[in-house]
Amino acid sequence: MKEKYPVIDGAETFFYKGNEVGILLSHGFVGTPQSVQFIGEQLAEYGYTVLAPRLPGHGTHYHDLENCTYEDWFEALEKGYKFLVQKCSTVFVIGQSMGGTLTLKLAHKYPEIQGIATINAALTLPSFDYLKNSQGPQYLPEGDPDIKAKGVYEITYEQTPLKAIHQLQALMTSTPRILADITPPILCIKSSVDHVVPPENTTFIYKKVGSKVKNLVTLDNSYHVASMDNDKQKIVEHVYSFVQQQLTEKLVASYS
Numbered sequence: 001m002k003e004k005y006p007v008i009d010g011a012e013t014f015f016y017k018g019n020e021v022g023i024l025l026s027h028g029f030v031g032t033p034q035s036v037q038f039i040g041e042q043l044a045e046y047g048y049t050v051l052a053p054r055l056p057g058h059g060t061h062y063h064d065l066e067n068c069t070y071e072d073w074f075e076a077l078e079k080g081y082k083f084l085v086q087k088c089s090t091v092f093v094i095g096q097s098m099g100g101t102l103t104l105k106l107a108h109k110y111p112e113i114q115g116i117a118t119i120n121a122a123l124t125l126p127s128f129d130y131l132k133n134s135q136g137p138q139y140l141p142e143g144d145p146d147i148k149a150k151g152v153y154e155i156t157y158e159q160t161p162l163k164a165i166h167q168l169q170a171l172m173t174s175t176p177r178i179l180a181d182i183t184p185p186i187l188c189i190k191s192s193v194d195h196v197v198p199p200e201n202t203t204f205i206y207k208k209v210g211s212k213v214k215n216l217v218t219l220d221n222s223y224h225v226a227s228m229d230n231d232k233q234k235i236v237e238h239v240y241s242f243v244q245q246q247l248t249e250k251l252v253a254s255y256s
Contacts (some may be wrong), residue, residue, distance in 0.1 A: 001056055001072055003064045010034050011059030011155045015051045016044035021247065022088030024080050025052035028097030028225075029122070029168050030142060032059035034155045036096055036227045042236040048243070049088050053080040055099075057164070059155060062139065066161035070171035077102050081110065090114045090250065092243055096227045097122050097197060098168060101175050104205070107186075108178045115213075115246040117187040117239050119226050120194055123172050123201045128165055138162055146195045146224035154228060179205060185213035187242040189226065189235060196224040213249075215242065 011032035023043050025036045033040075033052040044050045056072040057065035077099075084091045093116045095103030100121025107116045131140075139159040147154065186209055190202035199218075206216045217238050222229030 001064075001067050001069075003057065003060050005061035005064055007054065008032070008059050008155055011054060013052060013054045014040060016040065016049065017087075018044055018049040019047045020089040021048045021243065022084035022091040023048045023050045023243070024077070024084055024091060024093045025050065026077050026093070026095040026099030026102050027052065027055065027058070028095075028099045029164075030058065030065070030156050030160055031096070031099075031225070032155045034059075035225060036094075036099075038232050039094070039227050039236055039239070042233070043239065046240055049084065051080050051084055053077065062157040062159050062161055062164075065157070065164045068164060068167065070167045073098075073171075074102055074105055077106055078109070081106060081113075090247065092116065092246070094239060095119065095121065097224065098171070101171055104175055104182060104209075105171075105178065107182050107184045111183050113184045114250065115185040115187070115242060117189060117242060118202065118205060119189045119235060120191055120197050120199075120224055121188075121202060121205055122168070122197045123175060123204065125168070125172070125197060127196070128169065131162060131165055132169060134162065136162065140165070145228075147229050148193075148221065148223045149228070149230045152228050154225060176204075176208070179208040180210045182209050183211055185242075185246050186211045187215050187217065187238060189217045189219065189238065191219045191222045191224065191226050191229075191231075194224045213246075
């Protein structure tokens with residue numbers, strides 16, 4: 001799909017060239033790479049190569065988002081993965097909210113991914129349930145981001161197209177059936193209080209995913225957009241430990 005509007009300042013794709021360990025970051029629905037900027041910057045400080053692509057229709061205008069399918073979003077993340085594979089010997093994928101859902105689908109398609117982390121991954125959005133078979137309205141007002149910390153600004157839209165919500169719902173509906181076939185090591189991160197995606201979504205993923213190596217972490221001081229909230233440094237620390245653990249396992253396996 002072709003976007004008709006310019007990218008909002010600060011919402012662009014970002015890339016940090018580092019070592020041969022690649023980290024692919026995915027933002028969520030109506031979000032932008034800005035929402036995972038802190039996570040990306042901190043992981044780059046550890047020396048990793050970090051890429052956070054802007055998903056189609058995001059960070060421009062909601063009219064662009066109206067013309068997108070969830071396949072467009074997946075293909076953009078997949079393109080980022082293929083880019084990192086060319087530059088790095090090992091790749092990890094991290095996704096926030098819908099980005100976590102896309103991460104699960106990517107890990108299903110590419111089981112060779114070294115490890116994945118989901119942050120409040122979305123399988124259900126109860127506040128949107130009444131819209132499942134709705135023909136209108138064409139646009140819905142977008143509320144304030146679900147962030148506990150004060151004074152945090154997230155780049156987002158003031159309205160959300162109904163068509164895009166239906167695409168998100170289709171993505172979420174299709175994901176549970178693939179969980180048992182997902183095998184890369186996984187770090188499941190959830191907020192104990194989330195007003196957008198029920199924390200039970202992450203618990204369900206943790207229980208159903210086919211990965212032999214899986215960890216569940218609960219954040220007690222953040223809401224849905226945890227990558228920008230009070231526990232964002234904790235997320236970085238957990239992801240770093242997870243990545244290093246998988247790298248060690250890979251190294252040990254190479255000598256066995």
